[in-house]
Structure formats: C-alpha cells, structure tokens
Amino acid sequence: MTGSTAVGSAAGGAPPAxxxxxxxxxxxxxxxxxGVDLALERGTVHAVVGExxxxxxxxxxxxxxxxxxxxxxxxxxxxEVRLGSPLDAIAAGLGMVHQHFRLFGSLTVAxxxxxxxEPARFGVLDRRAAQERVAELSARIGLDVDPTARVDxxxxxxxxxxxxxxxxxxxxxxxxLDEPTAVLTPGEVDSLFVVVRRMAEQGTTVALVTHxxxxxxxxxDRVTVLRDGVVTARLTTAQTTAGEIVEAMIGxxxxxxxxxxxxxxxxxxxxxxxxxxxxxxxxSRVQDVSLRVSAGxxxxxxxxxxxxxxxxxxxxxxxxxxxxGGVRLHGRDLAGLGVRERRRLGIAYVPEDRxxxxxxxxxxxxxxxxxxxxxxxxxxxxxxxxxxxxxxxxAELVRRLGVKTAGVAVPVSSLSGGNAQKVVLARELxxxxxxxxxxxxxxxxxxxxxxxxxxxxxxxxxRGGAVxxxxxxITELRALADRVLVMLDGAVTAELDAAEATEEVLGxxxxxxxxxxxxxxxxxGGGER
Amino acid sequence: xxxxxxxxxxAVLTSAAPVLYAALGGALCGRAGVFNIALExxxxxxxFTAVAVSWWSGNPWLGxxxxxxxxxxxxxxxxVGAVAFRADPIIVxxxxxxxALGLTxxxxxxxxxxxxxxxxxxxxxxxxxxxxxxxPVLGPVLGRATVLVPLALVLAVVLSLWLARTSIGxxxxxxxxxxxxxxxxxxxxxxxxxxTVVVAGALCGLGGAQLSLGTVTAFTENxxxxxxxxxxxxxxxxxxxxxxxxxxxxxxxxxEAWGFRLQGIGLPQQLTDAAPYLVTLVVLVLSRIRVRxxxxxxxxxxxxxxxxxxxALHPEEPR
Numbered sequence: 001m002t003g004s005t006a007v008g009s010a011a012g013g014a015p016p017a018x019x020x021x022x023x024x025x026x027x028x029x030x031x032x033x034x035g036v037d038l039a040l041e042r043g044t045v046h047a048v049v050g051e052x053x054x055x056x057x058x059x060x061x062x063x064x065x066x067x068x069x070x071x072x073x074x075x076x077x078x079x080e081v082r083l084g085s086p087l088d089a090i091a092a093g094l095g096m097v098h099q100h101f102r103l104f105g106s107l108t109v110a111x112x113x114x115x116x117x118e119p120a121r122f123g124v125l126d127r128r129a130a131q132e133r134v135a136e137l138s139a140r141i142g143l144d145v146d147p148t149a150r151v152d153x154x155x156x157x158x159x160x161x162x163x164x165x166x167x168x169x170x171x172x173x174x175x176x177l178d179e180p181t182a183v184l185t186p187g188e189v190d191s192l193f194v195v196v197r198r199m200a201e202q203g204t205t206v207a208l209v210t211h212x213x214x215x216x217x218x219x220x221d222r223v224t225v226l227r228d229g230v231v232t233a234r235l236t237t238a239q240t241t242a243g244e245i246v247e248a249m250i251g252x253x254x255x256x257x258x259x260x261x262x263x264x265x266x267x268x269x270x271x272x273x274x275x276x277x278x279x280x281x282x283x284s285r286v287q288d289v290s291l292r293v294s295a296g297x298x299x300x301x302x303x304x305x306x307x308x309x310x311x312x313x314x315x316x317x318x319x320x321x322x323x324x325g326g327v328r329l330h331g332r333d334l335a336g337l338g339v340r341e342r343r344r345l346g347i348a349y350v351p352e353d354r355x356x357x358x359x360x361x362x363x364x365x366x367x368x369x370x371x372x373x374x375x376x377x378x379x380x381x382x383x384x385x386x387x388x389x390x391x392x393x394x395a396e397l398v399r400r401l402g403v404k405t406a407g408v409a410v411p412v413s414s415l416s417g418g419n420a421q422k423v424v425l426a427r428e429l430x431x432x433x434x435x436x437x438x439x440x441x442x443x444x445x446x447x448x449x450x451x452x453x454x455x456x457x458x459x460x461x462x463r464g465g466a467v468x469x470x471x472x473x474i475t476e477l478r479a480l481a482d483r484v485l486v487m488l489d490g491a492v493t494a495e496l497d498a499a500e501a502t503e504e505v506l507g508x509x510x511x512x513x514x515x516x517x518x519x520x521x522x523x524x525g526g527g528e529r
Numbered sequence: 530x531x532x533x534x535x536x537x538x539x540a541v542l543t544s545a546a547p548v549l550y551a552a553l554g555g556a557l558c559g560r561a562g563v564f565n566i567a568l569e570x571x572x573x574x575x576x577f578t579a580v581a582v583s584w585w586s587g588n589p590w591l592g593x594x595x596x597x598x599x600x601x602x603x604x605x606x607x608x609v610g611a612v613a614f615r616a617d618p619i620i621v622x623x624x625x626x627x628x629a630l631g632l633t634x635x636x637x638x639x640x641x642x643x644x645x646x647x648x649x650x651x652x653x654x655x656x657x658x659x660x661x662x663x664x665p666v667l668g669p670v671l672g673r674a675t676v677l678v679p680l681a682l683v684l685a686v687v688l689s690l691w692l693a694r695t696s697i698g699x700x701x702x703x704x705x706x707x708x709x710x711x712x713x714x715x716x717x718x719x720x721x722x723x724x725t726v727v728v729a730g731a732l733c734g735l736g737g738a739q740l741s742l743g744t745v746t747a748f749t750e751n752x753x754x755x756x757x758x759x760x761x762x763x764x765x766x767x768x769x770x771x772x773x774x775x776x777x778x779x780x781x782x783x784x785e786a787w788g789f790r791l792q793g794i795g796l797p798q799q800l801t802d803a804a805p806y807l808v809t810l811v812v813l814v815l816s817r818i819r820v821r822x823x824x825x826x827x828x829x830x831x832x833x834x835x836x837x838x839x840x841a842l843h844p845e846e847p848r
Contacts, residue, residue, distance in 0.1 A: 086713050087715045103707070107706070116714040
C-alpha cells in the first residue's frame with residue numbers, strides 16, 4: 001500500500017491496459033455478473049475482491065476468454081478485442097495464473113514455460129535457449145527458479161512462479177492472478193507480493209482476484225469490490241480501510257470473533273509428553289514435543305506448513321503411531337488405541353484436507369453429517385441405518401449452523417468451501433466431545449463464513465471444551481488462541497501467551513527463532529523448505 | 530566371445546523384437562494419455578496381413594508394408610472410438626482383441642482355405658541379414674535375423690530421443706500428462722492422441738510382420754499367444770519410457786529364449802513355454818511392491834489404510 005502513489009496517473013490520458021465494459025454473464029437462470037465495468041490501468045495492481053459466488057471468477061474468465069459474455073465489451077489498450085478462447089486472450093497479451101495450476105508435473109520448469117512456444121531448430125528443441133529464456137525472465141522480476149528442475153518436485157510457491165513465467169514468456173502485459181495465495185505459506189505469500197510489485201513497476205498490469213482483505217491492503221493500488229454480480233465499491237487502496245472493503249463485500253459490518261480470554265482454566269484434557277515421530281517426506285520429524293490443553297482453553301499451534309504440525313495432530317487423533325512419547329486424554333493413556341476408539345473417548349477432529357479427509361465429497365450432506373456417528377442410535381441400530389433419523393439430524397444441524405445448501409440430499413461437493421467446512425464442524429461439534437482438534441479451519445472459506453466458524457470454535461471454548469488449533473494464519477491464531485505454541489523443524493520452539501503473540505513475534509518465531517523481523521524478500525527461503 | 534552366448538543373444542533379440550514393436554507403440558500411447566491394451570489384437574492382425582499379402586504378392590516386403598497399413602487402419606477403431614468419441618478405451622480394446630482373433634481365423638479359413646496353421650511351401654518370408662556373416666559379434670548375433678530385429682532396437686532409441694528432444698515430442702508428453710493444460714496452450718489434444726494411436730498401430734503391424742515372416746514363416750491361429758499382453762505389461766513396467774520398454778522386452782525375450790534352452794535339457798514344453806509369462810508376473814508384482822513402498826513414504830496414512838495386513842507384518846518399515 002505504500003510506495004504505490006502516482007502509479008497509473010503517469011500514463012496521462014492513455015487508455016487502460018485492459019477494460020471490461022458492461023459485462024453481463026448468465027449461467028442458466030443464474031445471473032453471475034450483471035453489467036460490470038472494470039478498468040485495469042497500465043502498471044497497476046488491481047484487486048478484484050468479493051466472496052465466493054460474487055462473480056469475480058466469472059468476470060476474470062470473461063477477460064481471459066474462457067467465457068463469452070452475454071453482453072458487454074472487452075478492450076485492450078482501448079481497442080475492442082473478441083476473445084473466443086484463452087488462445088485469443090494469450091494472443092492479445094493477457095495471461096492468467098489459475099488457482100489450480102495447469103502445469104505438467106513430469107516436465108522441467110523450462111519445458112513447462114516454453115511449451116507450445118518452443119525455441120527449436122528443425123523441430124529439435126533448443127534446450128539451452130529455453131533455459132536461458134527462463135533464467136532471463138526470472139531475473140527480470142526477481143524470481144529464483146531452477147529451469148532444469150522437474151515441476152512435481154517443487155513446492156507450490158515455486159510452481160506458481162512457473163505459471164507466472166509461462167505467461168511472461170508469452171508476452172503477457174496483463175496478468176490475472178486467481179486466488180494466488182490460497183495454496184501458499186506466509187513466506188511464499190510475501191515473496192509473491194514482492195514479485196507482483198516488481199512486475200507492476202516494469203509495466204505489467206496485474207489483476208489480483210482474492211477474498212483476503214489483508215492482501216488487498218498489502219499489495220494493490222486499486223480495489224474493485226463485487227457482491228452478487230455487481231460492483232459495490234471502487235476504491236483506491238491507499239485511501240481505504242479493511243472495514244470499508246469488508247462491508248462492501250458482505251453488505252454489512254463485520255465484528256471479528258475474538259477470544260475473550262481470562263476465563264478460568266479447567267483440568268487438563270489433552271496431555272502430550274515427549275512425543276517423537278519419524279519424518280514424512282517434505283516434513284520434519286517431531287522431536288520431543290510436550291503440550292497440554294485444558295478445558296475451556298484454545299491452544300494454537302503456529303508455524304509454516306511442514307514443520308511437524310500434521311504429524312503431531314496425527315499422533316493425537318490416532319492416525320499414526322508415535323516412535324515414543326505419550327498422548328493422554330483426561331489422564332487416560334491412549335497408546336495403542338485407533339481413531340475409532342479415540343473418537344469414542346471424546347476426540348473430535350476437523351482435518352485440513354477438507355475434500356480428501358474431512359468429507360466424502362460425492363455423498364450427501366446428510367450422509368456426511370452422519371459419518372462417524374453411524375453406529376450410535378438413533379442413526380444406527382444393530383448395523384442398520386435409519387434414513388429418517390439421519391435426515392432429521394441433518395436438517396437440524398444444517399439449520400443450527402446456517403449451512404447454505406439446496407437440501408440435505410445434495411452431495412457435499414456442491415457446497416462452497418465455507419459451507420462444506422460448516423458441515424464438517426457440525427458433525428464434529430454435534431456430540432460435544434471434550435477435545436476438538438482442528439487444522440486450518442478457515443482455509444478457502446469466505447470472510448463471512450470464516451467469522452462464523454471462529455465463533456463456533458470459541459463456543460466450544462466457552463462451554464468448557466478443549467481446542468487444539470493448527471493454523472498457518474497468524475491473525476487467526478491471535479483472534480482465537482489463549483496460548484500459542486510455535487513449531488519449527490518438528491520441535492516447539494516458543495510458547496507465547498495470547499497477549500505476547502503479536503504478528504511480528506510470531507512471524508519471526510515461525511521462520512527462525514532468533515532471526516527476527518526478516519522482510520519479505522529473505523523470508524522466501526524459509527517459507528519454501 | 531563364446532559362440533553359444535552370442536547365439537543366446539541372437540535368440541533373445543529375435544524373441545523380443547515383436548513384443549518390442551508393440552510395446553513401443555503402447556508406450557507412445559501411454560505418453561499421449563491413451564491406455565492402449567489392444568496391442569495383442571493389433572499384433573495378430575499385423576501378423577496375419579503380412580502372411581496373406583506376402584503369399585498373394587509373392588513379395589514379403591509388400592507383406593510388411595501391408596501389415597503396417599492394415600494395422601494402422603485397424604487402430605482407427607481405438608482412435609475414433611476411445612479418443613474422438615470418448616468411449617472407454619479398455620472396452621474398445623477388448624473388442625478389438627476379440628475381433629482380431631475371430632477375424633484372422635475366419636479370413637484364413639475362407640480366403641486361404643487353411644485351418645489352424647497357414648504355412649504353404651513357397652510362402653516367402655523375410656530374408657536374413659546374410660551380409661553380416663563373417664562380421665565378428667554382429668554376424669552371430671544378427672546374421673540369422675531379419676532387418677526388422679535391429680530396426681526395433683534402433684526405433685526404441687530414436688523414439689526415446691524424439692520424445693525428449695523435439696517440440697512435437699514435448700507437446701505429446703504434455704498432452705498425456707495434463708490434457709487440459711495442453712488445450713489451454715493451444716495444442717489440439719484429440720488430434721495428437723489419434724495420430725499417436727495410429728502410429729502405434731503401424732508399429733504393431735511391423736511387430737506382427739516380424740512374428741509371421743521373420744521369427745517363423747507361417748501364420749497360426751492366435752499365434753501372438755499373449756505377446757501383446759506381455760507388451761502391455763512392459764509398458765506399465767517401464768512407465769511408458771521407450772528405453773525402459775526396451776529393457777523390459779529384452780528381459781521377456783531372455784525368458785523365452787531361456788525357456789527353449791530348458792526344453793533342450795528335458796523340461797516339459799508346457800512348463801518352459803510359461804517362462805516369459807512367469808517372468809512378467811514376478812516383475813509386475815515386484816514393481817508393484819516398489820510403487821507401494823514409494824506411496825507409503827509419501828503418504829503413510831493412505832498407504833497404511835490401503836495395505837494394512839502388510840504393515841502389520843513389517844511394522845518397522847515406513848521410514
């Protein structure tokens with residue numbers, strides 16, 4: 001947000017690099033985008049924000065030729081262009097980095113970048129030229145990418161850079177980044193933003209599609225907010241606030257859920273002592289982790305992904321056997337007990353991988369809500385399910401948590417991220433287990449729904465439940481946790497009271513104990529391995 | 530060099546060549562993202578056409594050409610059915626394999642008037658590489674083989690380089706790996722896949738011709754006897770890499786040649802004939818175990834739930 005003044009106005013009366021005029025797009029009866037104007041000034045970073053379903057993706061798909069608008073025009077440098085496919089968009093100097101990357105995993109970085117636009121002599125690929133091209137492009141925007149590395153060996157943050165290089169190799173002057181930070185660690189986010197600013201300085205126009213307000217304030221020059229397919233605000237980043245953006249996004253003010261703290265702490269519910277676990281590939285081995293979560297307490301686990309948090313959680317919920325060390329629930333040793341026994345004893349679990357582990361995507365909302373409770377009455381009796389009880393319970397939970405769904409019989413895969421997460425939470429909270437283990441509860445979830453999820457977690461705390469919360473989002477940990485433990489290389493390297501856990505302190509502890517306050521550029525090294 | 534050993538190498542190469550052609554075709558298809566298990570039927574179709582045209586024309590080379598052309602045409606069934614019309618490639622391929630078996634038997638009876646085996650006196654086969662006689666090493670190894678045998682080895686290398694080093698090869702690899710991504714960059718995925726299937730058909734034609742005009746000079750009903758399936762196994766084993774395919778096929782060739790040797794020392798033929806298939810089975814199982822280990826290393830939870838009995842046997846393994 002700083003250092004972005006006067007960008008864009010330098011061009012004087014020049015037309016915007018890309019402009020959408022009066023775009024309307026309908027999918028069947030649904031009006032996804034309704035008469036939207038959007039001007040992307042040359043060399044600016046322009047945030048396109050809104051909740052899921054607000055129409056921002058549809059709008060960008062129109063700009064990239066993926067959808068044809070029902071009405072309206074697309075202009076490049078003031079001239080109208082007709083985009084029948086992404087190929088037309090590429091030819092018109094547009095590029096897009098999709099949320100789900102479109103890379104060839106078994107090919108090298110250089111091969112991915114030059115694919116279909118290869119330097120070649122008589123049909124024989126000029127590998128050196130390809131590698132030099134990648135090196136040249138990455139140097140230009142300050143990226144560090146090995147052109148000869150196989151893409152599937154690279155962390156997500158680096159794969160994203162490959163996508164950016166792909167667009168630049170095709171001479172994209174307008175680059176659309178669709179939810180680029182959804183898959184990144186905090187360190188990777190910082191270095192992405194450095195790259196985005198660098199590109200803008202060099203004259204590339206960037207459209208950043210996001211629903212994270214913090215990112216908007218951090219890296220963009222202009223903001224266009226969409227809600228229900230129409231523009232609800234056009235703002236200049238330097239002159240706006242998070243509150244103003246959020247209000248335009250959700251149509252109401254947002255009171256963030258915050259842990260009231262200071263409540264009386266109960267007896268210990270979960271005790272982990274001297275836990276050691278072998279390393280999974282790409283992660284650290286867990287070494288000698290001890291922690292305690294008491295009734296009425298939220299303990300946050302902070303850290304960059306892959307520092308042993310996953311392994312710790314798996315040991316607690318019974319997915320993986322530790323090498324040594326004990327896990328106790330209400331003083332009872334859980335050694336040798338599997339997931340099912342532990343759930344019965346009172347451990348509820350909201351996993352990070354919502355699609356793969358948290359839900360059975362093709363099953364209905366009602367079935368998903370019953371999973372794990374299907375052996376207990378009234379739903380299951382002597383091995384038989386009662387469809388009526390199952391539906392009744394589902395209807396009740398959907399109503400209580402405000403899950404937006406077309407009904408309890410539709411598959412969970414038809415729900416938005418936030419609503420699917422509410423289904424998982426509803427299931428896990430339903431039996432009021434004394435311990436709730438939750439990973440990344442608001443990943444890929446809208447601001448509004450995220451706030452509701454935060455409230456649900458704090459409700460668990462106030463009814464005397466114990467919560468072990470793993471999150472990579474510092475703001476989330478600060479809002480919810482009573483205490484925060486920082487994990488680095490498989491060990492707990494810091495334990496902070498909520499009051500001490502400021503963003504700076506946590507951020508520094510997550511990257512490296514001792515190397516405090518390292519700025520974005522150098523943090524990338526820590527973020528990626 | 531021991532003449533006996535060189536003779537063994539020669540036997541290995543001759544046994545491996547037809548399988549290698551089919552497997553190279555299968556590997557190309559694998560790279561393009563089409564699972565081609567119609568290799569058996571195409572090999573058989575090629576073998577039959579080669580013999581039939583060689584007999585009618587009196588020229589074995591015309592037989593080879595016809596086999597290539599006819600099998601390429603036959604492969605259009607897969608190209609059109611599974612690629613253009615998006616039918617299940619397994620089902621289309623099973624149909625092709627059954628069709629080839631039935632059709633070759635039928636046409637042999639109706640047009641050539643033979644049942645079981647067609648090997649008339651004067652059926653022209655492909656000539657051996659007599660020119661190599663007297664050349665050390667090459668002579669004993671390739672002198673009694675047709676030119677199609679060394680050509681298969683050369684093709685394995687050429688295809689490997691072609692995939693790795695050319696623009697079209699790169700695009701083909703991309704097509705198989707992530708068709709949506711290739712499409713989004715303007716590569717006509719369907720066209721690439723159809724062309725690859727047809728090229729694979731042509732390769733199977735060569736393999737069939739080598740089998741019926743080179744290895745022997747005859748056509749027998751179902752003479753491929755599972756070689757196309759061995760080729761499918763080789764493709765899977767080699768993860769569609771041409772040079773690995775070469776290695777796998779040489780292994781199967783060695784098993785077959787070794788089987789003949791065991792017959793020589795008095796083992797029953799039924800047993801020795803099973804040697805290549807046994808080797809295929811063992812190698813597939815071993816490679817599967819290797820894959821599972823790798824999976825487990827990458828994602829212990831998933832692998833553990835998938836292979837619970839095994840982890841119970843080796844609880845110390847996942848590290």
